[in-house]
Amino acid sequence: MNYAFILGTHPGLSVAELLAVLGDNDVSWENERVLVKKNTEINAENLIGYLGGTLKIAEIEMEVPVNMPVPALAKKCAELLQTKAKRGEGKLIFGLSDQGVGGHFQVEKLGLTIKKELKSGEISSRLVTSREKELSSVVVGQNKLLSKGAELIFFRQGQTLIIARTLSIQAYKELSRRDFGRPVRDDHSGMLPPKLAQMMINFAGQISVDGLFLDPFCGSGTIINEAMLMGYTNLMGTDLSEKAIKDSRVNAEWLRELYGLEIRAKFHIKNATRLAQFLKPKSVDTIVSEPYLGPQRGLNDIAAAQVELAELYSKALDNFYNILKDDGRVVMVWPVFFGREFIEPQLDKWQVINLLPERFLNLPWLKLSERGTLLYHRDGQKVWRELIVLEKIN
Numbered sequence: 001m002n003y004a005f006i007l008g009t010h011p012g013l014s015v016a017e018l019l020a021v022l023g024d025n026d027v028s029w030e031n032e033r034v035l036v037k038k039n040t041e042i043n044a045e046n047l048i049g050y051l052g053g054t055l056k057i058a059e060i061e062m063e064v065p066v067n068m069p070v071p072a073l074a075k076k077c078a079e080l081l082q083t084k085a086k087r088g089e090g091k092l093i094f095g096l097s098d099q100g101v102g103g104h105f106q107v108e109k110l111g112l113t114i115k116k117e118l119k120s121g122e123i124s125s126r127l128v129t130s131r132e133k134e135l136s137s138v139v140v141g142q143n144k145l146l147s148k149g150a151e152l153i154f155f156r157q158g159q160t161l162i163i164a165r166t167l168s169i170q171a172y173k174e175l176s177r178r179d180f181g182r183p184v185r186d187d188h189s190g191m192l193p194p195k196l197a198q199m200m201i202n203f204a205g206q207i208s209v210d211g212l213f214l215d216p217f218c219g220s221g222t223i224i225n226e227a228m229l230m231g232y233t234n235l236m237g238t239d240l241s242e243k244a245i246k247d248s249r250v251n252a253e254w255l256r257e258l259y260g261l262e263i264r265a266k267f268h269i270k271n272a273t274r275l276a277q278f279l280k281p282k283s284v285d286t287i288v289s290e291p292y293l294g295p296q297r298g299l300n301d302i303a304a305a306q307v308e309l310a311e312l313y314s315k316a317l318d319n320f321y322n323i324l325k326d327d328g329r330v331v332m333v334w335p336v337f338f339g340r341e342f343i344e345p346q347l348d349k350w351q352v353i354n355l356l357p358e359r360f361l362n363l364p365w366l367k368l369s370e371r372g373t374l375l376y377h378r379d380g381q382k383v384w385r386e387l388i389v390l391e392k393i394n
């Protein structure tokens with residue numbers, strides 16, 4: 001079957017994640033927010049729970065000429081809704097999202113014409129609309145479009161209009177609960193959004209779930225918790241701070257109870273720059289981590305922070321080289337101050353892995369840093385995050 005993936009706020013990261021999970025075959029990046037993967041089989045409800053960067057997964061149902069007149073298009077959509085929408089007791093509930101059709105396409109007008117078309121077939125319906133051209137996952141969820149109706153998504157591929165039906169949406173309530181509802185939060189050291197933690201774990205590639213998975217700067221344990229939910233069974237978090245280890249334990253226990261998980265992660269107070277004294281050579285399968293990112297407030301001397309962090313990361317990377325298996329990966333966040341001041345740790349023994357294939361690099365909507373890496377940031381943040389994936393040069 002053919003699927004469309006609606007990408008989140010950092011589409012480059014979302015695409016990198018999808019490629020790491022689904023592979024590169026039959027994949028086309030249609031516009032800033034839509035990736036298509038053809039000829040594959042997925043379990044959309046299951047998969048969306050593991051993808052931090054995807055907002056919706058939809059199945060491609062129809063392809064029609066982009067200039068098809070509205071009445072004819074509405075008829076086709078009404079037929080599709082009649083066969084595929086979930087029906088409750090009452091009205092057929094549906095919503096439409098224009099995910100980059102362009103031209104003269106008017107999603108509201110199409111919606112009303114579909115409603116009339118349904119009515120002429122004696123089907124009463126309710127059209128869910130929003131101020132935006134696309135319905136957010138929240139609107140789709142709150143209106144129960146997936147359990148009691150349907151959402152159709154429209155986008156353009158050359159002269160073809162693609163119509164897809166949403167199968168699953170990002171579990172925004174769950175993600176928010178794991179972020180803001182955990183017992184211990186550490187706003188001082190900072191925490192990764194769980195979505196970004198999921199993406200980073202996926203960047204590590206297809207790894208065995210029982211291989212040793214390590215976060216050596218685990219803070220309050222976001223990465224370990226997300227890895228636990230994603231099915232990894234051999235998890236270890238280490239951190240220099242006693243408080244961080246205590247917090248991680250509390251948060252991990254909370255998550256285990258919340259989801260009824262059997263797995264127990266191990267946590268230890270350890271300095272990441274001395275890990276080789278604690279863990280055996282080549283005993284770790286994967287390292288995923290957001291280290292100390294420098295002072296979050298009062299960032300007066302950027303040059304000094306750059307030097308200090310480059311030194312810390314270089315020492316840590318030396319240790320990672322020692323404890324990581326030869327085919328293992330390191331996925332890290334590095335800070336970029338004000339979106340332009342990078343750090344330069346020693347990478348002599350490491351190869352930097354590009355997560356996006358060459359053919360995507362010149363797409364006009366792709367935003368990369370000036371050194372070609374993928375960045376994550378929110379409005380107003382001074383410290384941006386650079387995503388770095390490394391493999392050992394053996």
Ligand SMILES: C[S@@+](CC[C@H](N)C(=O)[O-])C[C@H]1O[C@@H](n2cnc3c(N)ncnc32)[C@H](O)[C@@H]1O
Nearest residue numbers: 191192217219220221222240241271272291292
């Ligand atoms: C930005 S926080 C990590 C937050 C974590 N990703 C989370 O979401 O909870 C950085 C962590 O690095 C730890 N740290 C700083 N220097 C360290 C070192 N040399 N070895 C191990 N941990 C260190 C700090 O104690 C802090 O908990």
